[in-house]
Amino acid sequence: MEELQKAIAVHGLTVSTNPEKGRCLITTKHFSPGDVIIFQEPYASVPTNSSGSRCDRCFASNDLKKCSACQVPWYCSSKCQKLEWKLHRLECQALKGLSKDRRQSLTPSIRVMVRLYFRRKLQTEKVIPVTATDNYNLVEALVDHVSDIDEKQLVLYSQMANLVNLILQWPNINIKEVAQNFSKLACNAHTICDSELRPLGTGLYPVVSIINHSCLPNSVLVFEGNLAVVRAVEPIPVGTEVLISYIEMAGSTATRQKALEEQYLFVCTCSRCIRVGLYEDIKESAILEGFRCKDDKCNGFLLRDPDDKGFICQQCGFLRNMEEITKIAREVKIIEEKASASLALENYLEAITMYKQVELLQLNLYHSFSINLLRTREGLLKVLTGLKNWEEALTYCRLTIPVYKILISCIYAGVYPVIHPLLGLQYYTCGKLEWFLGDTENTIKSLTNAVDILRITHGAHTSFIKDLVAMLEEARAEAAYKLSDDD
Numbered sequence: 361m362e363e364l365q366k367a368i369a370v371h372g373l374t375v376s377t378n379p380e381k382g383r384c385l386i387t388t389k390h391f392s393p394g395d396v397i398i399f400q401e402p403y404a405s406v407p408t409n410s411s412g413s414r415c416d417r418c419f420a421s422n423d424l425k426k427c428s429a430c431q432v433p434w435y436c437s438s439k440c441q442k443l444e445w446k447l448h449r450l451e452c453q454a455l456k457g458l459s460k461d462r463r464q465s466l467t468p469s470i471r472v473m474v475r476l477y478f479r480r481k482l483q484t485e486k487v488i489p490v491t492a493t494d495n496y497n498l499v500e501a502l503v504d505h506v507s508d509i510d511e512k513q514l515v516l517y518s519q520m521a522n523l524v525n526l527i528l529q530w531p532n533i534n535i536k537e538v539a540q541n542f543s544k545l546a547c548n549a550h551t552i553c554d555s556e557l558r559p560l561g562t563g564l565y566p567v568v569s570i571i572n573h574s575c576l577p578n579s580v581l582v583f584e585g586n587l588a589v590v591r592a593v594e595p596i597p598v599g600t601e602v603l604i605s606y607i608e609m610a611g612s613t614a615t616r617q618k619a620l621e622e623q624y625l626f627v628c629t630c631s632r633c634i635r636v637g638l639y640e641d642i643k644e645s646a647i648l649e650g651f652r653c654k655d656d657k658c659n660g661f662l663l664r665d666p667d668d669k670g671f672i673c674q675q676c677g678f679l680r681n682m683e684e685i686t687k688i689a690r691e692v693k694i695i696e697e698k699a700s701a702s703l704a705l706e707n708y709l710e711a712i713t714m715y716k717q718v719e720l721l722q723l724n725l726y727h728s729f730s731i732n733l734l735r736t737r738e739g740l741l742k743v744l745t746g747l748k749n750w751e752e753a754l755t756y757c758r759l760t761i762p763v764y765k766i767l768i769s770c771i772y773a774g775v776y777p778v779i780h781p782l783l784g785l786q787y788y789t790c791g792k793l794e795w796f797l798g799d800t801e802n803t804i805k806s807l808t809n810a811v812d813i814l815r816i817t818h819g820a821h822t823s824f825i826k827d828l829v830a831m832l833e834e835a836r837a838e839a840a841y842k843l844s845d846d847d
């Protein structure tokens with residue numbers, strides 16, 4: 361711990377303890393928006409199968425070659441393969457002992473655990489270096505919440521631990537400790553995402569894992585390859601706790617608290633959650649997940665009527681009948697299920713038709729700033745972009761931006777922090793679509809907005825931002841050329 365404190369002190373940080381949250385990371389210097397607070401390589405990480413094949417080292421998806429011996433990991437280059445070799449040499453021998461079917465069906469959690477043990481072995485035998493921020497003691501210090509887990513989950517962790525044992529074949533392995541480590545993974549591992557926040561893999565970053573959660577955080581966690589980088593999204597004075605969000609922040613307090621309790625086993629008492637039950641919290645939740653007024657011109661939010669006949673608009677007093685609401689909600693559910701089945705079968709046109717029906721029903725059902733409607737439109741945007749239907753995709757992209765802006769600024773304390781990557785990325789998507797459609801003027805506006813936000817969350821000197829700035833420069837040059845041509 362002393363060594364860790366020394367190592368992070370130079371970055372303006374210290375580890376402290378809080379009676380309610382356990383360890384926490386506190387600033388000892390001022391951080392401005394965009395400043396890197398901390399960065400870390402994973403102790404163990406693997407790509408997830410759902411994102412397609414990816415390099416085990418850097419998560420790239422191009423020019424991949426499989427390990428010819430065990431046929432499990434992919435590498436994008438001999439450089440990445442060499443960097444992974446000390447670890448993979450052990451992993452490779454162990455994996456070869458399994459049947460081909462079993463090898464191919466290993467879950468990311470099992471693979472991360474196997475890698476964690478091999479890494480510990482390599483560090484113990486001094487084959488790879490141990491540092492103050494890269495050592496197994498930091499894994500040991502992670503919370504596991506074993507005493508809060510139900511019996512069924514514990515049985516599952518023991519079964520997973522037995523599979524790890526089968527792969528490692530170590531005579532003295534402590535199965536109980538492996539099961540406990542699965543519990544640690546559940547509340548400490550991070551989903552590794554690309555710059556556009558698409559999930560690529562999973563990794564354990566024991567120093568980053570000291571950072572606690574807030575539903576209105578002052579920092580954001582992003583990834584560059586598999587390097588975890590935490591940046592400030594607002595000014596953080598000396599002596600402040602560094603906080604990130606573990607979950608999607610756009611949800612009612614009940615939804616957020618349920619997600620945090622289920623996955624991370626704690627009751628959140630952050631600045632947003634302590635408002636639970638207050639009028640402002642009830643209103644925010646009713647806007648995010650509740651119903652719309654039956655008067656088209658009214659933008660009021662609805663609360664359950666005390667007689668349970670339906671929901672009453674808090675602005676104009678109209679009652680929306682429970683039966684009508686239940687009927688539409690049921691219809692939405694049925695069509696959504698069919699649409700997602702069509703999507704899974706790659707029947708994209710059929711899926712689009714159905715999602716548009718869902719959108720229409722939701723427009724009639726939910727408040728205009730509802731996150732349910734937002735997610736349906738984002739889904740349509742994704743499928744339409746995949747089909748290269750730029751025009752319609754742009755229409756949906758533009759419909760989502762005002763909702764993000766409202767989520768940032770207008771609902772009380774803000775559902776998202778002022779600087780949030782999702783709004784930046786939405787501007788980025790909008791700008792790219794406008795560029796494809798030859799709308800240079802709007803491309804410049806959208807990409808400028810994107811750069812303003814993403815250079816803070818993603819770092820001004822990353823290749824993602826450099827490419828984005830280059831695209832903006834190109835659009836500006838084209839606009840200037842068009843202007844001179846018109847003259």
Ligand SMILES: C[S@@+](CC[C@H](N)C(=O)[O-])C[C@H]1O[C@@H](n2cnc3c(N)ncnc32)[C@H](O)[C@@H]1O
Binds near residue numbers: 569624
């Ligand atoms: C990734 S760890 C964070 C570091 C942790 N405090 C520690 O001592 O190692 C996640 C765990 O920290 C605690 N935690 C994080 N954010 C919290 C919060 N806002 N309120 C209460 N507990 C919190 C919970 O026990 C949660 O399962």
